Amino acid sequence: xxxxxxxxxxxxxxxxxxxxxxxxxxxxxxxxxxxxxxxxxxxxxxxxxxxxxxxxxxxxxxxxxxxxxxxxxxxxxxxxxxxxxxxxxxxxxxxxxxxxxxxxxxxxxxxxxxxxxxxxxxxxxxxxxxxxxxxxxxxxxxxxxxxxxxxxxxxxxxxxxxxxxxxxxxxxxxxxxxxxxxxxxxxxxxxxxxxxxxxxxxxxxxxxxxxxxxxxxxxxxxxxxxxx
Numbered sequence: 001x002x003x004x005x006x007x008x009x010x011x012x013x014x015x016x017x018x019x020x021x022x023x024x025x026x027x028x029x030x031x032x033x034x035x036x037x038x039x040x041x042x043x044x045x046x047x048x049x050x051x052x053x054x055x056x057x058x059x060x061x062x063x064x065x066x067x068x069x070x071x072x073x074x075x076x077x078x079x080x081x082x083x084x085x086x087x088x089x090x091x092x093x094x095x096x097x098x099x100x101x102x103x104x105x106x107x108x109x110x111x112x113x114x115x116x117x118x119x120x121x122x123x124x125x126x127x128x129x130x131x132x133x134x135x136x137x138x139x140x141x142x143x144x145x146x147x148x149x150x151x152x153x154x155x156x157x158x159x160x161x162x163x164x165x166x167x168x169x170x171x172x173x174x175x176x177x178x179x180x181x182x183x184x185x186x187x188x189x190x191x192x193x194x195x196x197x198x199x200x201x202x203x204x205x206x207x208x209x210x211x212x213x214x215x216x217x218x219x220x221x222x223x224x225x226x227x228x
Contacts, residue, residue: 021066022131031097056076056085064091079109093115154200167217
């Protein structure tokens, strides 16, 4: 059984719930209620919906979350939902459940990134194991997104000139080469480079290169031949 600490258990205020969230979308009431009880007992916050439209109109809370999604829903096919939310909610892995299934359907779901494709009746152990994997993947994705957001904020604080220096420096040019490209002195380049390191909170040059890779910066082409 999964164990997650939660401020929810220490008081009645749901808004302080820090447990990971599992969303269940299934039009069968008994399935939803059974999953709600199982997942709540495992220490997770659960939100369930009986239709695709109800789920799609709801904004999930921040933090790790996964989706248990029935393939056959009255208003929208589960596989179509998967395609629809792929770009909007990439940090929310999907576990498909179905009363029936075929190989093409399973292959399509898995190729699109589904964590698991399970048939009813569901095995509690198998489902909980799949949920655990999905929430761990979600946690990593959420942390990655937050980390990238911090890097983007640092980059936004750079001046246009500092951004030019950053792009040229991480492309492998020496300070004097950067100065040649920008028409400024090597001393000025060093000053800009120092401010870039400070504003980006980079501990080392290697750290700065990794940040630029995360930002997917486009490296400007050389203006002309650059001195060695």
